[in-house]
Amino acid sequence: MTAAPAPASAQRAARAIRSLLPAATDYRDVRRTWKGDLVAGITVGIVALPLALAFGVSSGAGAASGLITAIVAGVVAAVFGGSNVQVSGPTGAMVVVLAPIIAAHGLGALAIVGVLAGLMVLATGVLRLGRAVTFIPWPVIEGFTLGIAVIIFLQQVPSALGVPATEGVNAVVGAVDAVTRASWPDAAWALVVVAVVAAIMLAAPRIHPLVPGSIIAIVVATVVTALAAAPVATIGELPSGLPAPVVPAIDLETLGALLLPAATVAALAAIESLLSARVAATISDTGPYDADRELVGQGLASVASALFGGMPATGAIARTAVNVRSGGRTRLAAVLHAVLLAGIVAVGAAVVAAIPLAALAGVLMVTATRMISLATVRTVMGATRADATVFVGTAIVTVSVDLITAVLVGIAVAAFLALRTLARSSGVHREELPAPAAAGDDRIALFRLEGALFFGAAERMLQRVGALRDVDVVIIRMSQLQLLDATGAQVITELIHALERRGVTVLVKGIQGRHLELATRVGVIASLRHRNHLFDDLAAAVEHARSHTRRAAEAHG
Known part of the structure; x- marks a missing residue:
C-alpha cells in the first residue's frame, strides 16, 4: 500500500523547521572561497583575542570566560546562525548588561542567565520574530551605540588607573570614584601602559589596514612591564583548555530572581545580533541573512557558552566587518577564528596570563572611541529636531539607567514624535x-x-x-x-x-x-x-x- 501524503500543514511545518537548521548549501562556495576564509579566520582570531580577554575581565566574569565565549559561541553561532559571515562572541554591549548582574547576583548566576537568555532568543527565532528589529528607529540605534561606547570607556577607568572597580555603581560614578582612589606613582605605570597601547592601535592602521594593532600593542605592553617589573595587575592564571560542560542547577527562587535580568540579556543579544547581521549583509556579497535562523543560532550559542562557563554571546559588528573585509565569504571563516583561539588557549595560556589589565583597558578605550562616528552624530543631529531628541535621549538613558530601558524609551519617544508628525500632516x-x-x-x-x-x-x-x-x-x-x-x-x-x-x-x-x-x-x-x-x-x-x-x-x- 502507498503511504498517504502528509497534510499540507505538516509539510509547511517541516519546511519551516528545516529552514532554521544547518544545510549543506551553507558551504557550497567553500571550494572557491576557502583561501579567503582561511586568511579572514586568522585575522579575525587575532583581532578577537584581546577583545575576548578584555570583555571577560570588564564584565567581572574573568578573562577565561571571555575566551570560552569566543570559542564555543563562535563555532555554534557560525554553524547554526543565519548569516554566512557573522562572527559572534563577547561584546561591549553585553558586558555593559552583564557587569551589574554579576555584581548583584554573583558569578554563579552567569551560567543560569546565559542558559535562560539563550532559550529566550532561541524561542524568538522559532516563533519567527526576527524581523521585529526593523521597527527600531535609526536614531535609537545610534543613541544606543553612543551610550554603550561611553559606558565601555568609563568602565575601563579603574583598570587604567590600577585600582579595583567599585561594584554595583553606575559607570560614571565608578569612574569618578576610581580617580579619587588612584594611588601614585602606581597609577602612572598603568596610565603609561594605556597610552602606549592606544598609540600603537591608532598608528597601526596608518601603516596598513590589516596590521593587528591590538595584538602588537598588548605584546609590547606585556614585554615592557615584565622587563621593568612594573607594579601593574595582570590577567592571572588561565585554564590550558576548555572545561567540561556543566548544567547549572536552577530552582524556583533563583529562576524568579534571574528571569528579568535574563530577559534583558536576551533582548540585547537578539537586537545586537540582528543589527550586526544586517550590517554584514549590506557590506558583503554573500547573500541576505535569515533573521529567524540567526536568532536560533545565537540562542544555541549562548546556551552552549553558558554550559562551558562562558558568557551570553551576540553577533559582533566590528569582528564581522573585519571578517568581510579580510576576505571571509562563508561560515568557515568564523569557525576558523574560534579554532585559532582554542589553539592559543591550549599552547599559550601562560603567556596570556602575563598580560597587564591596563593593556586590556587601553584596547577597550580605543575600541569605545572607534564605536563613535562623528559623521553619524552630525548626520543624526542635523536631520530633524525629533531625530536629534530621540538620539540624545537614548544615549543619556543608556548611560544613566540601562540599555534595554534606553531602547524602550527611545522607541516610545520616537513613536510619539512620529504620531505627532503624522497628526500634523493630516x-x-x-x-x-x-x-x-x-x-x-x-x-x-x-x-x-x-x-x-x-x-x-x-x-x-x-x-x-x-x-x-x-x-x-x-x-x-x-x-x-x-x-x-x-x-x-x-x-x-x-x-x-x-x-x-x-x-x-x-x-x-x-x-x-x-x-x-x-x-x-x-x-x-x-x-x-x-x-x-x-x-x-x-x-x-x-x-x-x-x-x-x-x-x-x-x-x-
Whole structure:
C-alpha cells in the first residue's frame, strides 16, 4: 500500500523547521572561497583575542570566560546562525548588561542567565520574530551605540588607573570614584601602559589596514612591564583548555530572581545580533541573512557558552566587518577564528596570563572611541529636531539607567514624535463648490479630509466641522484620506450624528475600498440619513446637496 501524503500543514511545518537548521548549501562556495576564509579566520582570531580577554575581565566574569565565549559561541553561532559571515562572541554591549548582574547576583548566576537568555532568543527565532528589529528607529540605534561606547570607556577607568572597580555603581560614578582612589606613582605605570597601547592601535592602521594593532600593542605592553617589573595587575592564571560542560542547577527562587535580568540579556543579544547581521549583509556579497535562523543560532550559542562557563554571546559588528573585509565569504571563516583561539588557549595560556589589565583597558578605550562616528552624530543631529531628541535621549538613558530601558524609551519617544508628525500632516480643508455657482451654495459646506485620520488627529476634525453654523448640507470628501483607524471612523460617525440632530444633511463622498469595511463596522454608513447619501462622484454629491438647498428654499418661500 502507498503511504498517504502528509497534510499540507505538516509539510509547511517541516519546511519551516528545516529552514532554521544547518544545510549543506551553507558551504557550497567553500571550494572557491576557502583561501579567503582561511586568511579572514586568522585575522579575525587575532583581532578577537584581546577583545575576548578584555570583555571577560570588564564584565567581572574573568578573562577565561571571555575566551570560552569566543570559542564555543563562535563555532555554534557560525554553524547554526543565519548569516554566512557573522562572527559572534563577547561584546561591549553585553558586558555593559552583564557587569551589574554579576555584581548583584554573583558569578554563579552567569551560567543560569546565559542558559535562560539563550532559550529566550532561541524561542524568538522559532516563533519567527526576527524581523521585529526593523521597527527600531535609526536614531535609537545610534543613541544606543553612543551610550554603550561611553559606558565601555568609563568602565575601563579603574583598570587604567590600577585600582579595583567599585561594584554595583553606575559607570560614571565608578569612574569618578576610581580617580579619587588612584594611588601614585602606581597609577602612572598603568596610565603609561594605556597610552602606549592606544598609540600603537591608532598608528597601526596608518601603516596598513590589516596590521593587528591590538595584538602588537598588548605584546609590547606585556614585554615592557615584565622587563621593568612594573607594579601593574595582570590577567592571572588561565585554564590550558576548555572545561567540561556543566548544567547549572536552577530552582524556583533563583529562576524568579534571574528571569528579568535574563530577559534583558536576551533582548540585547537578539537586537545586537540582528543589527550586526544586517550590517554584514549590506557590506558583503554573500547573500541576505535569515533573521529567524540567526536568532536560533545565537540562542544555541549562548546556551552552549553558558554550559562551558562562558558568557551570553551576540553577533559582533566590528569582528564581522573585519571578517568581510579580510576576505571571509562563508561560515568557515568564523569557525576558523574560534579554532585559532582554542589553539592559543591550549599552547599559550601562560603567556596570556602575563598580560597587564591596563593593556586590556587601553584596547577597550580605543575600541569605545572607534564605536563613535562623528559623521553619524552630525548626520543624526542635523536631520530633524525629533531625530536629534530621540538620539540624545537614548544615549543619556543608556548611560544613566540601562540599555534595554534606553531602547524602550527611545522607541516610545520616537513613536510619539512620529504620531505627532503624522497628526500634523493630516488636514481638514473647506473647499469651494465646483462652478458654475448656484443659488443656495452658501448653505453647503464642502470639506476635504487628507492625510491620516486616526486617534491623534480625529479630535481636530470633529472640532473644525462640528463648529459649523448656518449651513443645511455638509459634504465630507474622503477620497484623499490615506489612513483611517477605528477612532477616526468613530469620530466621523459622531460628527454625522451631531450634524443630523441639528437638521444638517451629511453626504459622504469617496470612501476608499480599503476603508469601507472599517467605516461600515464602526457605523459611518449607518449614521447617514439615507444610503443614497454615500457617493463615489463629487459632481453627483454636489448636485444632490443643491437639490436639498432648493427644497429648503422652496419650503421657506
